[in-house]
Amino acid sequence: MEEKVSSKQNISKKSHYFCVAPMMAKTDRHARFFHRILTKRAMLYTEMIPIYGIIKGKNDKLLEHNQEEYPLALQLGGSDPEMLAEGSIMGEEKGYTEINLNIGCPSPKASNGRIGACLMKEPKLIGKCINLMKSSTKLTISIKTRIGIDDMDIGRPLDDFIETVSDNGCKTVIIHARKALLKGLNPKENRNIPPLNYSRVYDLKNKFPNLNIVINGGIKSIDECKYHLKYTDGVMLGRYAYDQPYILSNVDNELFELDNKPISRIDAVKEYKKYCINEVKKGTSTNLVTRHIMGLYHGCKGAKTWRKKLAKIKDVKQL
Ligand SMILES: Cc1cc2nc3c(=O)[nH]c(=O)nc-3n(C[C@H](O)[C@H](O)[C@H](O)COP(=O)(O)O)c2cc1C
Structure with missing residues (x-):
């Protein structure tokens, strides 16, 4: 039976059992709508939204999403505690399920703006950010970081x-199981070259059994997910x-x-087509909605x- 999930879903056991990662220029609201057609239970994440854009740029359009996407976490980038707290309040008002702080982005631009992975060297500041974010909202505050x-x-x-981070109120920690080498590798290389060290993440779960790791x-497969889930929470x-x-179509039943x-x-495309027609009517370009289903038939x-x-x-009605 299909289970409906609301934005205010309690962060309970299995809340992060399967998540789709935040990916700039990929996991926009259209992609997430499509992913939600395939899985009702996965936790979805927005692309990283720099806090300056929301607060200084006074651009809360950046927070737009569809209610169908819930459970949905808003990922913020930044390190100004007051601004992040304000962004968290806005995120809660807009209906997000969780606020996530990016402490993993390795790009030089991010580092220059004191955003992302470089903040691993500033634990006190991160503690302050989380503390203030946590006290400004009832939502779960999570981080996404590296080892x-x-x-x-x-x-x-x-x-x-x-x-x-735990002492300051963050109980959900997402860890990309490789280091980021900020000096010497570009962001793409930093997603591939530093070796994966899954056992260090399992070890963190042992050391911090009360955290959602x-x-x-x-x-790359449901079987691999099942293996990792023996040692982690998600x-x-x-x-x-x-x-x-x-692969997302098997998450609800298998995991x-x-x-x-x-x-x-075919049914997933039919459902997405209705969404696309609506979006295009509102002025969205056709390729912005169709690009997310390019890989649907991969391997077929x-x-x-x-x-x-x-x-x-040219016309989404042709889908
Ligand atoms: C194109 C692209 C954009 C990304 N943007 C973000 C982002 O906005 N925030 C973030 O935390 N991670 C971002 N990442 C990193 C992913 O969330 C993920 O940590 C990384 O790709 C490793 O997971 P994977 O091997 O399953 O892809 C991005 C990755 C890619 C490929």
């Missing part, structure tokens, strides 16, 4: 960092879920053990024809 940056020791200093990085998939989204029959690709006969057809579509 370390540059020459940071991934032993005790990582434990201390996690302890600081979600593992991320390089996960898995987060990024590139694989976006590039081969049909959440709901007896939903996975939706067929005719996948190339599907992609070619999609690339040529």
